[in-house]
Amino acid sequence: MLAIFSDKGRIGRAQFIAHVLGSALVLLVIFITCLVAQIVFIANPNQALLPVIAGTEALVWAWILLMSLGKRMKDADINPLWALAVFLGPLVIILPVVFAFYPGTSDNNRYGPQPGATS
Numbered sequence: 001m002l003a004i005f006s007d008k009g010r011i012g013r014a015q016f017i018a019h020v021l022g023s024a025l026v027l028l029v030i031f032i033t034c035l036v037a038q039i040v041f042i043a044n045p046n047q048a049l050l051p052v053i054a055g056t057e058a059l060v061w062a063w064i065l066l067m068s069l070g071k072r073m074k075d076a077d078i079n080p081l082w083a084l085a086v087f088l089g090p091l092v093i094i095l096p097v098v099f100a101f102y103p104g105t106s107d108n109n110r111y112g113p114q115p116g117a118t119s
Contacts, residue, residue: 074111075104
């Protein structure tokens with residue numbers, strides 16, 4: 001589970017899609033739960049709870065996206081530093097979609113062995 005936060009190794013297309021969509025879904029559920037709790041307990045004097053949680057979730061999801069995209073780039077034998085481009089405007093949507101379908105190298109490369117058959 002903690003491998004999702006790491007930049008080590010390579011991941012295949014299926015695992016990349018699972019990382020990005022799965023983490024987004026989990027964080028969305030947490031956000032909606034906090035939103036409902038905020039509405040139910042509106043008398044709570046701590047009104048800053050929701051923005052703090054939303055900001056924290058955005059940072060966590062951005063980190064997971066960056067690490068997963070870097071590992072996909074490694075699988076395609078591309079320097080993973082290019083994953084930082086995901087934070088340039090519309091590339092936040094374009095790059096993950098491209099690398100969800102872009103094939104990786106079919107053998108070992110300079111970033112490690114080919115991902116397993118379950119990737």
